[in-house]
Amino acid sequence: MKLVLVDDERIVIEHIIGLVPWEKYGYEIVATATNGKSALRICEEKRPQIVIVDIRMPVMDGLQLIQAVSEKQLGIKFIVLSAYEDFSFARQAISLGGVSSYLVKHEIDSDKLLQELNKAKSAWEMDEKQRRMLKNEYIKNLVTGMEHNPSVYEIHGMKPPFGLVLIQKDSPFSAGHLTAAQAEPSNTAKWIWDIAKLCSDNEHWQLFGEFSVHEAQVVLLFSQRNKVSGLMREQLRELLSPIHSHLFHAYNRTFSVFYTFPTIDPAALHTSFHQVTEAARHAVFCGREALACAGDLPLPIESASTFGRSIRFDELNESLEQQNIQMMETAVKELFSRICTPKWDLRGLFDLINGLTILVNEPAAKNGIAESDPFDIQVYNPVYQIDDLIDRFTHLLCGRISQMNETSQLSNKMMKALRYIHEHYHEEISIEDVTFAIGISPSYLHQLFKKELDRTFLDYVTEYRIQQAKRILRQEDAKISEVAARIGYRSPQHFTQVFKRVTGILPHQYREVGSRQ
Known part of the structure; x- marks a missing residue:
């Protein structure tokens, strides 16, 4: 003091x-x-x-x-x-x-x-x-557009030019929804305090205030101290770089930092806020540990995407038919290149991923076996950037050929049974229901499961249901009771017991692990 x-x-x-x-x-x-x-x-x-x-x-x-x-x-x-x-x-x-x-x-x-x-x-x-709470509330309202009289900023000691900064905890990319970072329980006040201490003696920029967007994001408003220097942008980046490093070492996880500069008119801070939040939403395009000026990024002017309307997999399909791995890799890279240039296309990225996932699982869908999830955190490493997505789908498409060879060995009766399970897994199905639908005896179907899949009928149904539950837990914020009902369990407690037996962890723990990785 x-x-x-x-x-x-x-x-x-x-x-x-x-x-x-x-x-x-x-x-x-x-x-x-x-x-x-x-x-x-x-x-x-x-x-x-x-x-x-x-x-x-x-x-x-x-x-x-x-x-x-x-x-x-x-x-x-x-x-x-x-x-x-x-x-x-x-x-x-x-x-x-x-x-x-x-x-x-x-x-x-x-x-x-x-x-x-x-x-x-x-x-x-x-x-x-008390002053900080009132000031930060005012800053939040001003930056997010809720304050409609920005001319009063002078009574709070704010003097332009301003630098607006968003710091975001890096979270794995999820194909389930258009979000930038998955919120997680965290003491944001602690790392805000760390940032404030690092900024306190900077000769060029003063931290004027901050507010949390949610548990994974904090917005900081800086005011320039030294008005005569022409290196304002470089000086702001020099201030943010050690903050970036400190957060990584202090919390053993990566953060991304997006900033805008300069902003002279306080009424324009709302536009700056939109820029940094859009940059954070598109974090998968720049990868983990980004430190970037949002104004330099190829962010879309409009949110609408034209990619999904014209998406074609002709070259990719041809490469799979010819089993030409080099041609397939080139086709995948080209598809991802299209959603990165000239502007980042987030909606187009989701359209592309959905299309590729369907293509990866096409043999499984045709033959009635369990589909693979490219983002299953218990099977694959988390994905943070476009290069990770290219590697993931290249690997999966390479595996598609071998999968085709495996599924071709299943009998016609078995494939019919699996299709029935996939269509009715959310109901209370029994082996008698399946055998009645496909016209064979329960004992014969038991033999087919052991012979062709090396598991029991109940094991397969349970594994498929848990696979669907994992997808819902990763992609949606549904309650555990709702997840249980959607995959065919009347009792949430029974579902929780089965989930832990199959995966080794409880449903809510699985969701938390997915958001932290």
């Missing part, structure tokens, strides 16, 4: 400095002054939390200093020094506000000074918490 000592008698200042081991108790004397005018300038530059000030001084006395600081809304707490005969002035100072207490000069000792310092510190922290 920063302090300034103000007294026209140098001997008094030296006496106070010698009373307390300041560092030991978390205090730092950043400056001293012998009159109020010099002290006011120091307060504006150093922004101390506490000022110990004498009442009687030349040029500008203590009362005038307290009044000037109060008008500038610097949030400083004062400990007033006075002689016995100045007691009436001390009472007047207290009435001005911002005064924590007063001390009689000739009665100051170490214990008394520490007591009053801690009292001032507590008062400052309480006020600062």
